[in-house]
Amino acid sequence: MDTQGRRILLGRVHGAFGVRGELKLESFTDPERAIFRYQPWILRDAQGRERELAGARGREGGKGLVATLPGIEDRDAAEAMRGTEVWVPRSALPPPAPGEYYWVDLEGLRVANVEGVDFGTVSHLFSTGANDVLVAQGDRERMIPFVTPDYVVSVDFEAGLVTVDWDPEF
Structure with a gap:
């Protein structure tokens, strides 16, 4: 990375x-x-x-x-x-703990759902107070709660891919 x-x-x-x-x-x-x-x-x-x-x-x-x-x-x-x-x-920052991520490291990664539908790339993330939200920018903007493993199934830096369990119509 x-x-x-x-x-x-x-x-x-x-x-x-x-x-x-x-x-x-x-x-x-x-x-x-x-x-x-x-x-x-x-x-x-x-x-x-x-x-x-x-x-x-x-x-x-x-x-x-x-x-x-x-x-x-x-x-x-x-x-x-x-x-x-x-x-x-x-x-200058220490490596994140297992299962934790710096937002800047996620920006630019490809986003696809578990069925393989391409959602584009991670534009940015923001916090709502209740949870963080990943914003994927592709054919349109999708806001996906950054909740593991419910919605964010995996983050694979080597493949450059965030896999999400998210309906492409939502």
Whole structure:
């Protein structure tokens, strides 16, 4: 599987915290503090400009994480970071546990049902809170609950195929 160059969105800066350059940071990792384990970060601002940064530190705040970044030393500099996304190369993350998947690794795989009907490829996934949903884009878009083994029967990275138990008419 080619994960070269692929990136994972791990968090987003929501603005300044206090007056000394600390930032309010939303983390998509579980647990939240794990975001600091995966560095260097690739910071992408709202205009799409990117820069690499190492040495971020953080702590738990009342409503999420509070981060300190090298070079951000006052409230104005911290506020200017609002909306910045925190990305890391896919290669920076540990291998997933058996039966678990990084969404980015599933994107682009072919999707077919158990009868062999081609549903196209995995466009993306999203979470509903109750479960994750796989979006297959082919002759049309299909949203399939990512529930194993009920609907997602198997994921075969070598074959590049996700097999689903799903009615092609649905």
